[in-house]
Amino acid sequence: MLPSLLELHLSSCQIESIPLSLQSISFLPLSLQRINLTSLLVLDMSYNGIKSSSFSSWFLNLTNLKTLDLSGNDFSDHFPSEFSNFKSLENLDLSGTGLKGQIPEVSGNFCKLKVLSLSGNNFDGGIEEFWRSLSNCPSNTLESLDLSSCELEGQLPAFLGMFKSLQNLNLRQNILWGSIPDSIGNLSSLRTLDLSYNKMNDSIPDSIGNLSSLRTLDLSYNKMNGSIPESIGQLYELVSLLLLGNSWEGILTEAHFINLTRLQDFEVGNIDRPMSLIFDGAYDRVPPFKLHTICIINCQISPGFWVWLQTQTELSDVILRGNGISDSIPDEWLLKISSQPTSLELSYNHFHGNFPSHLQFPNLTMIDLNHNYLEGPLPLWCFPDANSLYLEGNLFSGPIHSNIDQMMPKLQELFLAENHLNGTIPPSICNMQKLQILSLRSNQFSGKLPHAWNMESTMVFLDVGQNNLSGKIPTSLGVLSSLEILKLNDNNFSGQIPDALQNCSSLKSIDLGDNKLSGKIPLWIGGSNVSKLSRLLLRSNYLNGCISQQLCNLQGLQILDLSHNSISGEIPEEISSLIMLGTLNLSMNQLTGKIPSKVGNLRWLETLDLSHNHLSGQIPQSLSSLTSLSHLDLSYNNLSGRIPSGNQLQTLNVSSIYIGNPSLCGVPLSTKCPEDDTFTAKDAKDKNDDGNDKLWLYVSVVLGFIVGFWGVCGTLILKTSWMYAYFQFFDDIKDKVALAISLKLARFKRFLF
Incomplete structure (x- = not known):
């Protein structure tokens, strides 16, 4: 007989019929089946595709287990209640097993537990119950707790400080809220505290300073x-x-850092908006640490910060975004750190002057200098590993280096928009097969767009808008099968829109506006090859012909702008089927016919401009059902009839919307409709009839009063004998009433006495 096995590791064995759901261990070799597994101390069956949570007897008899690793399986069930048998467990890993429901009180049976990892599960309910179950143990031995990405919610309990042996606490990416309890300061052994990506509020308690062993605070x-x-x-x-x-608010001073001699990574700020937090770097003191990572975003930087930063010569990642730094970038500091950085981001500041172009950054993968005031020649260094270069919104001038493909062979993103660059776009850009984003918008490039685009290119975004490019759109663009965004607007491109673009089957947005393109709108726009198209802008060209019904097949189209062309013919009724449209601009063309009667089907429409055409007929009443409409222009057409009213049109009560349509009438125009006069005469007649009715009513009331009053009182005055008889009648009635009352009172007194 073989001795008892103490450790069994079956990690990543891909055993589909794992014995947790079987009543035997027949999957084991015969030599192992004779081993006494009840003495097993360590069992690792992680990442084996276990799907069942019905545990067999042999497994439940392993009551001496100290380490159990079932991570990376797929239980998709509640926390196993059978685990209450494992009271000797010191290390339990059930991370990423798809557990759901609440963490039950059974976890409180693990009083010897030192390491518990339940990360990446789908628990619901509060976290307070879990803490209470752990506190049931007479002595708390827990050293590491990982509940990250578990969707737990609630507050951290005040009694958290009783877990004094805790060294690692990871509650990252849950739904925790409230403040950090002061008792956190009692966790004197804590090395890692990660509460990131939650909804914690309030400030950091002062007791945080008691965590003398803390190495990571996130x-x-x-x-x-x-x-x-x-x-x-x-x-x-x-x-x-x-x-x-x-x-954050307030000031970060030297006192916050004076004793942090081991600090390597420091991040503070807010990505979404500026903060009132002031970072006050000391002029005359060298910080006691050497940072590897510094990230300060949207804070306020004191004048001494730049001197303070130059003491940090071991930086690998530098992010100083939106801090209002107004200075030149010192060559000496860049020279000191140039061999280390993998990322350098100084965007949205006020840096000025030239950026040194003689430096080498052998390890740099990303540099971001966007939106500063840097000038001089384009600093395209030799970046063998660079994948992202952001230089937008500066004052750089001159051409792009002709051998850019050799200087940065791994480049994936190149942002050079909004500068003063000129010359031609070098053909070598077409050789950059890994380039996915090319943004050259708002410069002074001239000449033709490169023609030698490679079919192995991975280009997704191409923007050369707002330049002085000319010539025809190269048909070789059709080989860019991964292209999603194409922006060639505001140039001098001529000729027809090439049919080769229909091969760009991933296209979502095409902007060819403000060029000199001619011919008809190609029929392939609207075909199945470009069915993903959501934005089509062809404004301000020399396009002619009509709007094809095929164009109306683009069910995902959100913006359609064909304005300022020579397009003729009628607007197809099928255009009302483009129910996702938010903007429809067909102005400044030669369109005829009527506005489609079902235009009201475009329920998401915010902008509708049909001005300066030859449209006729009435404005459809369905237009009033466009509840999202915020801009409307139907001016300078041949529309006629009454302007519809109601709903959103009531808020667009401006006459300029309809000006230039002499046959239109009604509000908000001053021109009345012909039927308005009929309505006025009828209203006046009804008003007069109503006045006459009221007069006859008053006359009848007065006559009735006169006849009634004088018919009785007048007779009594004129006939004396009738007057005496009338008053004698009332005297007799009065006497009879008085007698009846007296008799009633006498009977009531006899009843009482």
Whole structure:
């Protein structure tokens, strides 16, 4: 007989019929079947595709287990209640197993547990019950707890501080809210605290400074506010301080960093909006640490910060975005760090002057200098590993280097828009097979667009709009099968729209507006090859012909702008089937016929411009059902009849919308419709008839009163004998009533006495 097995590792064996759902262990070799598994201490069956949560008896008898790893399987069920048998467990890993429901109190049976990982499951309900179940143990031995990405919600309990042996606490990416309890300071053994990507609010408690063993503090992307406590500066062991994505206030001073001798990673700021937090770098003191990563976004930087930063010569990642830094970028500092950085982002500041072009950044993969005031020649260095270059919104001038494909062979994103670049676009750009985004918008490039596009290209976004490019649109663009966005607008391109573009089957947006293109709108626009198209802008060209019914097949179309062309013919009724349209601009053409009667079907339409055409007939009443409409222009056509009213049209009560249509009438125009006069005469007649009726009513009331009053009273006055008889009658009635009352009172008194 073989001795008892103490460890069994079956990780990533891809055993589909794993014995958790069987009543035997027949899958094991015969030599292993004779081993006594009840003494097993370590069992690792992670990543084996286990789908059942019905555990067999042999497994449940492993009561001596100290380490159990079932991570990466697929239970898709509630927390296994059978695990209450494993009271000797010290390490339990059920991460990524698809568990759901609440974490039950059975977890409180694991009083010897040191490491518990339940990350990446689908728990619901609050987290408080879980903490209470853990607190049932007389002594808390838990050292590491990972509940990240579990969808747990609720507040951190005040009794959290009782888990004094806890070293790692990861609650990243849940739905936790409320403030961090002061008792957090009792976790003196804590090394990692990760509460990022939750909804925690309020400020950081001062007690955080008691965590003398803390190495990583990650509170990124919560809703925290207030000032950052100076007690942070007491965390002598801290390596990573990550506070990005909150709304901090106050001032970060030397006191926050004076004792952080091990600090390597520092992140603070808010990506969405500027903060009032001030980073006050000291002029005269060298920080006690050497940062590897610094990320400060949308904060306020003191004048001494730049001197402070130059002491950091071991930086690999630099992100200083939107901090209002107004200075030149010192060559000496860049020279010191040039061999290390993998990313350098200085965007949305006020940097000015020339950026040094003689430096080498052998490890740099991303550089972002967007939206500054940098000038001089385009600093295209030799970046053998660079994949992203962002230089938009500066004052760079001159041409693009002709051998850019050799300088940056791995480049995927090139943003050079909104500068003063000129010359021609080098053909070598076509050789950059990994280039996915090319943005050259708003420069002064001239000449032709390169023709030698390669069919192996992975281009997704191509924008050369607002330049001085000319010639025909190259048919070789048709080989860019992955192209989604094509923007050639505001240039001098001529000729027809090439049919080869229909081969760009991934196209979602085409903007060829403000050029000199001629011919008809190609029939392939609307065909099955470009069925994903959502934006089509062909405005301000020399296009003619008509709007084809095939164009109306683009059911996902959101913007259609064909304005300022020579397009004739009628608007097809089928255009009302483009129910996703938000903008429809057909102005400044030669369109005839009527406005489609079912235009009201375009329920998401916000902008409708049909002005300066030859449209006739009445404005459809269905137009009033466009509840999202915010801009309407039907001016300068041949429309006639009454302007419809109701719903959204009531808010567009401006006469300029309809001006230039002499046969239109009604509000908001001053021209009345012919039937308005008939209505006025009828209303006046009804008013007169109503007045006469009221007069006869008053006369009848007065006559009735006169006849009634004088018919009785007048007779009594004229006939004395009748007057005496009338009053004698009332005297007799009065006496009879008085007698009846007296008799009733006498009977009532006898009843009482």
